[in-house]
Structure formats: C-alpha cells, structure tokens
Amino acid sequence: MKKLFLSAAIVLGSLTSFASTSPVTNTIVKSISIGDEYTEIKLEELPAPIAEAFKKGYPDAVITKAYKNEKSEYKLDVTVGSKVGSLYANADGTWIKK
Known part of the structure; x- marks a missing residue:
C-alpha cells in the first residue's frame, strides 16, 4: 500500500512539472504601407499616349475617373x-x- 501511494505521488509530482507555465512573449509587428498619393484629374487632362493605348488595349472598356x-x-x-x-x-x- 505504501508503494502504491509512493508511486502515485511520484507520478503526480512529475506531471506538475509539465503543467508549469512559461512566460510567453508576444511580438507585435506593425507594417505601414505608404502608397502613392493620387489626385483626381479631369479625363480631358489624360495624356494622348495613355488614351490611345487604352483604346487599343481595352476597346470595350470605359474610363470613369483618372x-x-x-x-x-x-x-x-x-x-x-x-x-x-x-x-x-x-x-x-x-x-x-x-
């Protein structure tokens, strides 16, 4: 009976070492994306080479904003x-x- 209690104490004692918590470090990474700032222009201000390339490459499309x-x-x-x-x-x- 003593051996049963002793072995139970050893088993329970060894399990508690696995249950201990270790400090967790959270690393927060912030990424900032700096995009190019576009300002709206009139469609008439669009350069001719862009308008021509657009008509040639996308004949069914319509430009809504530039x-x-x-x-x-x-x-x-x-x-x-x-x-x-x-x-x-x-x-x-x-x-x-x-």
Whole structure:
C-alpha cells in the first residue's frame, strides 16, 4: 500500500512539472504601407499616349475617373460591363503592374 501511494505521488509530482507555465512573449509587428498619393484629374487632362493605348488595349472598356501622382504615373478607374477595376500607366502610355 505504501508503494502504491509512493508511486502515485511520484507520478503526480512529475506531471506538475509539465503543467508549469512559461512566460510567453508576444511580438507585435506593425507594417505601414505608404502608397502613392493620387489626385483626381479631369479625363480631358489624360495624356494622348495613355488614351490611345487604352483604346487599343481595352476597346470595350470605359474610363470613369483618372488620377495622377507626383511621379507622373496615372491611375485609371475602368468599367467593362459590370466589372470595375483600376489600371496604371506612365505618361508615355506604358502600362504599370501594381
């Protein structure tokens, strides 16, 4: 009987060492995404090379809004049927992937 109590005490004593808590360090990482600030422009102010490239590449699409940033990059809000999206281009009509 003494051996039974002794073995139970040893087993329970060894289990408590696994149940101890260790300090948890939470690391919080904040990422800030600084996007290019685009300002809205009139569709008439859109450079001719961009308008021509748009008509050639997307004949069924319609430009709803146009924007320009400090780097002379243009953002076009476009609709094709019921789909809405954005295109980006340089002043010379070259498309940019963003």
